[in-house]
Amino acid sequence: MRGRCRTAWGRAGTWHGRPPVAVRLGAVAVALGTTAALAPGQAALAAARAPGTTLAPSPYAFADGAQSIDGARSTADAPLLKPGTPYKSSLPSNGKVNYSLQLDAVSNAYVSVTAVPSPGSSVSVIDGIKVSVQDAEGVSCSVDTASFGAARSPHPIAAWGMRERSPAKPLCREAGTYYVSVERVDPDGEGSSPDAWDLELVATTEPPTAKTGATSAPEAWDSASPQPLQGQAERRRGGAGFAAATPLDQGVWRDDIRPGQTLFYEVPVDWGRQLHVTADLGSSDSTGTGYTPDALDLALYNPARGPVADVGVGYDGDQKSGSLPPLPPVDHANRYAVTRQVSAVRFAGSYYLVAHLSESVADSFGDGPFPMTLRVRVDGTAQAGPAYAGESAPKDVFEVTDEDREAAAEGVAAGDDTVMRAVAVGGIGTGSALLVGLGVWTLVARRRPAA
Structure with a gap:
């Protein structure tokens, strides 16, 4: 998941958090000369963004560094989801898969589940996913569903579950273990393929307010x-x-x-x-x-x-x-x-x-x-x-930072960070590519004060 912490420069000229736009633009220029060194998925992403390129519809791009986990059939074996960490999992055509959360007694918690049907699969009109959250006693905290609709076209869809601390909701208020269950809505419906679906899960926590509003x-x-x-x-x-x-x-x-x-x-x-x-x-x-x-x-x-x-x-x-x-x-x-x-x-x-x-x-x-x-x-x-x-987890997710405004104005996608990491790992390849990147960085830095 893309971080939303403000950029802070360190003592040795390094940065903590997401680098400034000028630095990212320089890195992208460097990456233009090193696309061949990228992993296949990263190269496809870079190619898909090149003007004039025509490619078949791309598969879903999971969060960089998403941890792979297996949902459990029984809540007793449910793996733990840590707020702020993206996960990749799988959903069989029938039955539930379960995950767990460890929550305090004051924060709100949200779990978003994105279902990604396999390429070439088919779905019914009402097919989709159902996400529910329960406490350790089996009390229901929330239920949400998402479906593909009349077009019956398989594509990524998302539903969420939540544990809310609200005066209007007396249940699910205690600290402890909570369980997130995910299942297909209509796995045996007419036209639905029995294939397993990929899942991306992200848990987010929201702290209480300092004053009652x-x-x-x-x-x-x-x-x-x-x-x-x-x-x-x-x-x-x-x-x-x-x-x-x-x-x-x-x-x-x-x-x-x-x-x-x-x-x-x-x-x-x-x-x-x-x-x-x-x-x-x-x-x-x-x-x-x-x-x-x-x-x-x-x-x-x-x-x-x-x-x-x-x-x-x-x-x-x-x-x-x-x-x-x-x-x-x-x-x-x-x-x-x-x-x-x-x-x-x-x-x-x-x-x-x-x-x-x-x-x-x-x-x-x-x-x-x-x-x-x-x-x-x-x-x-x-x-x-x-x-x-x-603080929320991930940090700053419930606010608009200066970096967010800058990114929206510049149109710099979060995927550029992936390119930067690939370049760092794979090496530059040629000194000329490095010089091009530094040149773009310098040009942007000079133009910004004038603008």
Whole structure:
């Protein structure tokens, strides 16, 4: 998972946390001369981001350094999930797999589970995953499901479980062991493949607030849908997973998407600000005919990777458009709302946009790619958030840092850190590549004060 700690320079000219944008740009320039030295998956990612490159839809990009674990059939053998650490696991077609959490008596805890069906598999309309959390006594703390929808196109989907400390929820309040269970929703449904699915799991903890705040959701907020943002679109290539999501600021962004492909983006949204997103799918240049319901699926997830809202855009070859439903300004008290799309907008941080184009679009209109435009609008004035009595895990996940704003403005994807590590391990290869990288670094550093 991409860290969100502010950059701090050490004594010997080293940095702690994620390096500044200028340094990352220099490293990317170095990496251009050393792509052959990268691991196959990293080379594919680098190639996919090269202008003019056409590749088949990429597989899901798991968090760099994700630990592999096996979920247990019995809770007695459930492996421990440490908050802030990404994990890779597997989900069989039938039955539950279980994981455990060790929680204190004051923090909120969230576990996001991303299911990744194997390439070439098939799913039913209601197939998906179910994530539930229980305490040591078997008391249910939460249940959430996610499905593939009418398009029946297999792609990464995410659901979350939670242990909340709330005056309105007297259960699941004690410190101790909690269990996270994951299972298929409709494994034997018509059209569902019996293949195992890959899983990515991330647990996040949220400390209590230092002072007692509102205990009910805001009653009034502007729920009108504003005019979608207009203007010339700027190109930004989406990432292949949550950890590799491409940062976006407010603006009009253009990308190309192929049938079966899923693209990830992240938008920093501060306390008090309100997010509006519209997705446009351009017309086809083929002579094909037909109609695909929910051809373009656009889903929004909060900083804990919890589902917020989604919209499906049907496609018949002509340009189509769809907007996420109106969302409230980010507010700590939204968690007390009844509806999920309000309750989930409960903390500041990076909100994830996940776009998927159904495989069946190719049956009528070819392999594409198809032009997609994201119109991202962030209204309102940033406000001070609640004073937390402690730190979240991972650190700073529930706030918008200067680094987040810089990344969104520059469009520097989290995957660049992977490239940097690969270069560090594999070696530079040639001195000229190093000089190119240093030259870019120096140029950016000189231009920034003038800008």
